[in-house]
Amino acid sequence: MSQRIAGDTLSTVNLEPVVVTATRTERSLNAVPLPITVIGRPTLRSLGSLRLNEALAEQPGLVVVPQVNAQGNGLQLQGFNPDYTLILIDGEPLIGRYTGSLELSRITTGNIRQIEVVKGPVSSLYGSEALAGVVNIITEEAGTPQATVSARYGTNSTSNLSLQGGMGIKNLSFYGFADRYSTGGYDLSPERFGKTVSPFTNHTLQSKIRWKPFERGEFTLSGRWFAEQQDFAFEVKDASKTTLTDGQGIIKDWNIAASFRYRISEQTKLQLRYYKTAYSTKTNLYLEPENIPYYRDDFQQTFSRPEVVLNHYSNKSLLTVGAGAIGEEVATSRYGDRSNRNQFTLYGFAQEEWTPMQDFTIIAGIRLDQNSIYGSQISPKLSLSRKLTEAITIKASSGVGFKAPDFRQLYFNFNNAAAGGYSVLGSEVVSTQLKDLEDANRISRYYFDPKLIGALKAERSLSFNAGADVKFSKALKGNFNFFRNNVGNLIETQIVASTIEGQNIYTYRNIRRAMTEGLEAGLSANIGSRFRIQGGYQLLFAGDRDVMDQLRKEKIFYRDPETLVSKRLMPFEYHGLYNRSRNHGTIQVFFMDGKNFESSFRMIYRSRFGIGDIQGNVQGETIPSSDVNANSILDRYDRFVPGYFLLNWSASRKLGKGFTVQTGIDNLLNFRNTIYIPNIPGRLWWISATFNLKSNKHENNK
């Protein structure tokens, strides 16, 4: 068992990591016919990442982007917005997509054993949200005898203290983890009131118990608890005035997972699981200096799921079948009242992994979801891999992914009186709300026939991935993968009507079609026994397919903002969707002296990109849109956010038995872009000390 994560060590022994996310069973990485990025404990330690966003941002093709309100960190995968990637902890979904994407900094890396990122849809196993891919965070196992204390301090008064320990007594195993993270935030425009990121403190607790009362069966119980408190100070600015506000935001989430595994026979295994999780956030802002309540927001979500999975092994095949039920509930002030909104899903899936001959694997899977709101979804997937020679393995896969309409798109009832006065109504409430307004004679005109607003359908994609792993020599390995995703039924806001006061009313509809395509490539070379160099690159084209059709029909123009002359836009002049960079890449150099000293030097590059209307205000600054030539699409004559390089460095030294000190500088070049990339702080220096009471066995694996 201890070998399974050893593949990521810096030593030259290349044991392939074992991954579980792609097939729901443990598989060697090179045997899985899907593009997967694996970040193991040794790499996490070498990067010195404290939070999940820091670890993911150092991987090629994984772009960490600010969320809708220009705050926070979400994951862009194969050109998809953060809303379309499912995030799992130990195979169970993380919830709390308040504004669509999940805040990655909620997750500490302190208890992570391995991060697996599967690219391409995996809805055939995981259902909704697994449209762009899946990130599975695998935490430490119960039972490994260890005790670790780690402390760190750095720029912005950022401190982290983390404790973990595990032990096993006969058939009982334990693991416990506690983590406190605190930061003073940072301020990219100090001349303005408040900070870019306000100070916050969070705590994470996790525990696992495993009980193996008899040879064939085992029970596990695990729980996680997270709480964060942030102290806000904002400058809220619009055309007429500037308002100073301050207040507090609180985020809490917890989950509990119980499972029972039983080996029915040599060939058949049964797994019963139950998972329940809850997320809540609450924000209160006050006008300063009078301390008058100004803004209040709250959101609560729960998710529970029982599931049963059966594995049947035979000579050349592994059959996995499963079924489950999901209940979800949301209550928030933004849905007009705080009453609960529910939805319920029943699902079943089957996957056959067939190895007709050595070196050839076919995996066929299908999942059926039946939901109380969006109806049924069928998500098939087919993938295969073929080892052509000892050096070359080719892989190809195709699948359907989907994302269910979220609660916001269904039940939003939000009137933004301050910002120009507009309302957004979810698809399930818009008809009755419009009728009420009409009965009160408050509708001045309709822009869209409300009868045509139907129930929202799930957003769907059809995807293809094809590539190869190539071993050029013992020391030089590479891989590449072409991808193409065709996405339909994308949900967008649609203006429906305006009131006699001139306020526009919007709702959500399945409007757009889009595509993303590109190439991912990686190369890893060991130079001597002390250096390893890794490079990764992603080329990406992401476009609105309706816009592309219009361009081919010569129907799109642009107006030069200086001369006001309109000209036709050629298809090749279209840059594509906002917030996508054509090129993204990383180069990492790792050094170890074989005994006590390790160091790494890493570079991240992201090429220029455009900003659309999805960004909010940062510290009261207005964010100009990239589209400056009046066609509401991004083309080569628009104003781009320039590309940038980030350089990170770290070094560690073992001082004594189990005692290690590490130091590092993130963003050595002190790159900053106050308005467009507020989630990148300036240069950060840090130092940490770790004490391992009993050295972790698998980390010493050579």
Added chain:
Amino acid sequence: MKTINKMITKQLNTGSLLLVGLLSTALILSGCNQSDDPTPLEAFLIGNLPADPPTGFNPTTGAPTGTTGKFTLFSFATGEPVSNSDSLTNKWDIGFRATTIIVNGGKDRKGNGGIQILTGTSFDQVKEAPESGYATDDGSNLAVPSSWYNYNATAKIVTPLAGNVFVIRTGTGKYAKMEILSYYLDAPASPTSANPSRYYTFKYAYQSSGSRKFE
């Protein structure tokens, strides 16, 4: 455009009307390069036509204040605004109030007007007004849909879309074509929500002969 902006400002300062004059000769000449082509009609540029701009903002809600609710009516024949007292005549062709555009034709109007938006084309490409397809204002159902502009809800910016050309049947049944260039005072290249809005800058050509041809 810098010179045009200056001219706009100058016209405003003198408090007089808004006709700025001929577009740059380069624009017109570019249409005349091929000798076979008939000469296009003269294009005129109107800058900073106010469309019920607010005088201030409510300090609590941020809502605009001091608006009159009245449309600014405009005649293509004269190239000048028309008094609101003439709203029930055929003297005006088109009216502007914030992003709402009305036309002098339909149930509640006295004119013979109508309007349609040609999309995916350019001002110079529209050489003839279509024979049919003109919409009129009928009660709250206005002829001009909101799709003539793009609204960036976060930046709160109204952008008249390039490639949209309005073809107008005027109050007296003549034809004009129009391209709206800006919704902001002095037509800034990158307007922000801090720029005063509800000021139209547009380009138009008017065929006084009654023909549908813009040449």
